[in-house]
Amino acid sequence: MNMQPDQHDGELTLNLTPMLDVIFQLLIFFMVATTFQKDEREINVELPQATTGSELSTENDEIIIHVRRDGSLVLRGEEVNSEELARQLAASAERNPQTPVMIRGDRLVHHEDVVGVMDACGLAGLTSLSLGTMETP
Numbered sequence: 001m002n003m004q005p006d007q008h009d010g011e012l013t014l015n016l017t018p019m020l021d022v023i024f025q026l027l028i029f030f031m032v033a034t035t036f037q038k039d040e041r042e043i044n045v046e047l048p049q050a051t052t053g054s055e056l057s058t059e060n061d062e063i064i065i066h067v068r069r070d071g072s073l074v075l076r077g078e079e080v081n082s083e084e085l086a087r088q089l090a091a092s093a094e095r096n097p098q099t100p101v102m103i104r105g106d107r108l109v110h111h112e113d114v115v116g117v118m119d120a121c122g123l124a125g126l127t128s129l130s131l132g133t134m135e136t137p
Contacts, residue, residue: 063092063126067105071113082120089124097125104132 065085066074073080075088092099101121105114114131121129 061092061096061099063089063099063101064132065101065103065117067103067109067113067117069106069108071110073117082116085117086120086124089120089126093125098128099126100128100130101126102130102132 063075068074073082073085075085080088089101103114103117103121105117118129121127
């Protein structure tokens with residue numbers, strides 16, 4: 001029985017398989033992480049910062065309304081006017097009046113535009129409202 005290590009023409013080899021596995025896992029992680037932020041980049045809303053607050057769990061039936069700097073509204077990735085927003089909020093309230101609503105207004109949007117969205121939620125019967133902010137670094 002020979003106890004010496006295998007020798008292949010005196011060359012040492014390095015197994016790169018574990019390193020490639022780690023690189024592919026990192027690549028997948030970063031690809032998934034950037035797709036979650038895709039909607040935020042496309043909607044072009046710069047949220048205000050806050051030092052207090054808590055992170056809400058994102059539910060499947062949660063309504064997220066973005067209010068852009070110019071006052072335009074985005075619901076479920078599509079730009080809507082105030083009448084269409086009111087119609088869709090009323091339909092959601094009819095299904096479940098406890099549906100949470102997250103209003104994400106640009107930090108430079110007029111307060112009146114955000115209040116208008118809050119008013120539309122109240123008229124539809126949705127009372128579980130929250131405002132989106134970014135955590136202060």
